[in-house]
Amino acid sequence: MSEKVYNLEEAATLSPSGEKYIVLQIGPSHPGSGHMRLVVWLDGDIIVKVDPDIGFVHRTSEWLSERREWIKAVPIVERIMLPDTIHANLSYVLAVEKLLGIEPPPRAQYLRSLAAEINRITSHLYGIGIFGIFLGSSTVYMWAFGDREPFLDLMEMLTGARITYSYIIPGGVRWDMPNGFKERAETVLQYMERRLKDYEDIWVKNPVVQARTINVGVMKREDAISLGVVGPNLRASGVYYDTRKHKPYAAYKDLDFEVPVMKNGDAYDRLLIRVEEIKQSIRMIRQILKDIPEGKIIADNIYNQLNPVMKKVYEEKRRVMFPAYMIHLRPPPGEATSMVEAGRGEIFFYIKSTGDKYPYRFRWVTPSFRNLPFFTHVAVGHRLADLPAIYGSIDYFPPEADR
Amino acid sequence: MNLKEELSRISQAVEIDEKKSHYKVSVEDPSKLIKAAQDLKSLGFDHVVSVTGVDYPDKIEVIWHVSSYSVEELKSINLALSVSVKKPEPRKEYDPNKRALVLKRPPVRVPSLVSVWPSGAFNEREAFEMFGIIFEGHPDLRYLMLPEDFYEAWPLRKDFQHEKMKVFLE
Structure with a gap:
C-alpha cells in the first residue's frame, strides 16, 4: 500500500478529461473484469478514483417479474444468480409464503437448508477459483471448478438439475431425498475435507498469495458498517452478523454452527473466511443428514390441492407434481420482506401484492450490488496491480449486481 | 429498549407486526425525512439495505429499508422508512428529435439520505x-444501469411505454 492516500473529496472534483491523471477503462468486454466497466483515474500507477459503471448485463428482472404470474418469477431470479440459484429461489419463496401465511413442514425446512449449504460450497469454490485466476494461478482455478462437480452432482441427485433447480416452491420442496443420497453425500464431504488440505498447501499458505493479498484492500470495521457491505466480506472486517443467525429461516434455528469472523478485513482475510465457511457448511450438511425428520415435504394447504393422480405420484415417488392452481396464485394484499444469506451475502426481497395475479411491486437487492463500495472506497490509494486482487477477493459477480 | 415507543417518538404512523417481521415508519412530510433518518441512525440502524419506489396512480412512495450491524438486539429487524410524494401531472412537450408532441412525466423530488447513510448511494441512483x-442532495446522481435511449423513461412506473417494447415481448 502506498504512503500517499488520496481522499475521496479531492478525487471527486477531478474531471474525466483532466490532463494530470490517466483515465483507464477496464472492461466492459470481459478482460477479467466481468461484464462491467471500471473507470480508473491513475496518478502514475496509484489509483486516485474508481467509478464502477455497471448495467451491461442488466436483465430487467424486476420489470419482467411485475408482468408475470407469481410463480414464474422463480426461474427469472434464478438465472440472475447462477452460482447460487437456490438462495435466490429460497428468498423469493419465503417472501411469498409470508404473504400467503403458510409454513412448510419440518422435513421441507431441513431439505431447504441442505440444498442451500451444498449450494454455498459450490458458490465459495467458484469464488476461490475466480480469485485464483485473477492472481494468475490457473491451477487453483481448475481445482476449484473441478471440485464443484461432485457437489453439483449431489444437487442433480436431489433436485434433478445441475444449476437452475427451481426446487423450492411455496409450501415446501419439489423432491424428497432419494435413496442412497446420504452415503453419496458422506463420500463427497470426505473428499472435500481432503481437498481443503491441498488447497491450504498450494493456495492459502502460499507465500506468493500472502504477499499479494495481506494488507491489500483493507476495509475497516467502521467503514464496512457505514457502507453496508454484506456476507463474507463484512465478516472478514470483524462484524459479527450472519442472516442465518440473526434472522433465522429454514432449519437454521435447529442447526449448530459457528459464524467465522476475521479481524483485518484485507483480501487475505476474505479468502480465509470462504475456506472457513466451507468447513462450517460441511459440518451443517452432516448434521442435517443425521437429524432430518421424517414426514411430508409439502404443506397441507398445497397437498390438498393435488388431484388423485398427483397424490399417487407423491406417495410412490415422493415427488410433488406442480399443482395447476399454482399459476393462479393470488396472495392476499399486503407487503412482505425476506432476507437470506446467500454464498456472497444477503439477498433482500420486498414484495407488494394487491391481490392481483401479478406482483404489484417486486424489488430485490443482491449481495454483489451492495458490495460495490469496495471499488469506490477500498481500491483508492492502491497500485493498479492490486486492483485484480481486490476485485477477486470480494467475489463480485456482475450479472448478479445488475439483476 | 422498547422499540415501539422509540419509533412512535419519530413518527405517528408506525406499523409493527412482529410475527411477520414487518416494521414500518411512515413520514408524511418529506422535509421531516432527514430528521427521522438521523433519529433512526442514533437508535442503531446503521446501514441501508434497499431504496425503492412504489408507483401508485397519484403518488410515489419511496421506501428505505434499513437494518443494523452494530446493535445486537436490532440485528433481527428490518425496518422500512417510507415517504409518499404526489406525482405532478404529465404534460405534452415538443420533442425536436421526434418532431412531435410527446408525453413527459415529470420526476418527483425527495431529500437524499446519503448524508445520513452513505450505504444508500448506489440504491438511490x-x-x-x-x-x-x-x-436532492445526492452527491453523484447519475444513471447507473440504463442505456442512454432510456433517458427520462422511468421504466418501473406503471405507465411506462417504450417504442421497442412490443418487439421485445413478441
Missing part, C-alpha cells in the same frame, strides 16, 4: 433512473 425520483 437506481431508484432515480427507474422511477424518476430526484434525490
Whole structure:
C-alpha cells in the first residue's frame, strides 16, 4: 500500500478529461473484469478514483417479474444468480409464503437448508477459483471448478438439475431425498475435507498469495458498517452478523454452527473466511443428514390441492407434481420482506401484492450490488496491480449486481 | 429498549407486526425525512439495505429499508422508512428529435439520505433512473444501469411505454 492516500473529496472534483491523471477503462468486454466497466483515474500507477459503471448485463428482472404470474418469477431470479440459484429461489419463496401465511413442514425446512449449504460450497469454490485466476494461478482455478462437480452432482441427485433447480416452491420442496443420497453425500464431504488440505498447501499458505493479498484492500470495521457491505466480506472486517443467525429461516434455528469472523478485513482475510465457511457448511450438511425428520415435504394447504393422480405420484415417488392452481396464485394484499444469506451475502426481497395475479411491486437487492463500495472506497490509494486482487477477493459477480 | 415507543417518538404512523417481521415508519412530510433518518441512525440502524419506489396512480412512495450491524438486539429487524410524494401531472412537450408532441412525466423530488447513510448511494441512483425520483442532495446522481435511449423513461412506473417494447415481448 502506498504512503500517499488520496481522499475521496479531492478525487471527486477531478474531471474525466483532466490532463494530470490517466483515465483507464477496464472492461466492459470481459478482460477479467466481468461484464462491467471500471473507470480508473491513475496518478502514475496509484489509483486516485474508481467509478464502477455497471448495467451491461442488466436483465430487467424486476420489470419482467411485475408482468408475470407469481410463480414464474422463480426461474427469472434464478438465472440472475447462477452460482447460487437456490438462495435466490429460497428468498423469493419465503417472501411469498409470508404473504400467503403458510409454513412448510419440518422435513421441507431441513431439505431447504441442505440444498442451500451444498449450494454455498459450490458458490465459495467458484469464488476461490475466480480469485485464483485473477492472481494468475490457473491451477487453483481448475481445482476449484473441478471440485464443484461432485457437489453439483449431489444437487442433480436431489433436485434433478445441475444449476437452475427451481426446487423450492411455496409450501415446501419439489423432491424428497432419494435413496442412497446420504452415503453419496458422506463420500463427497470426505473428499472435500481432503481437498481443503491441498488447497491450504498450494493456495492459502502460499507465500506468493500472502504477499499479494495481506494488507491489500483493507476495509475497516467502521467503514464496512457505514457502507453496508454484506456476507463474507463484512465478516472478514470483524462484524459479527450472519442472516442465518440473526434472522433465522429454514432449519437454521435447529442447526449448530459457528459464524467465522476475521479481524483485518484485507483480501487475505476474505479468502480465509470462504475456506472457513466451507468447513462450517460441511459440518451443517452432516448434521442435517443425521437429524432430518421424517414426514411430508409439502404443506397441507398445497397437498390438498393435488388431484388423485398427483397424490399417487407423491406417495410412490415422493415427488410433488406442480399443482395447476399454482399459476393462479393470488396472495392476499399486503407487503412482505425476506432476507437470506446467500454464498456472497444477503439477498433482500420486498414484495407488494394487491391481490392481483401479478406482483404489484417486486424489488430485490443482491449481495454483489451492495458490495460495490469496495471499488469506490477500498481500491483508492492502491497500485493498479492490486486492483485484480481486490476485485477477486470480494467475489463480485456482475450479472448478479445488475439483476 | 422498547422499540415501539422509540419509533412512535419519530413518527405517528408506525406499523409493527412482529410475527411477520414487518416494521414500518411512515413520514408524511418529506422535509421531516432527514430528521427521522438521523433519529433512526442514533437508535442503531446503521446501514441501508434497499431504496425503492412504489408507483401508485397519484403518488410515489419511496421506501428505505434499513437494518443494523452494530446493535445486537436490532440485528433481527428490518425496518422500512417510507415517504409518499404526489406525482405532478404529465404534460405534452415538443420533442425536436421526434418532431412531435410527446408525453413527459415529470420526476418527483425527495431529500437524499446519503448524508445520513452513505450505504444508500448506489440504491438511490437506481431508484432515480427507474422511477424518476430526484434525490436532492445526492452527491453523484447519475444513471447507473440504463442505456442512454432510456433517458427520462422511468421504466418501473406503471405507465411506462417504450417504442421497442412490443418487439421485445413478441
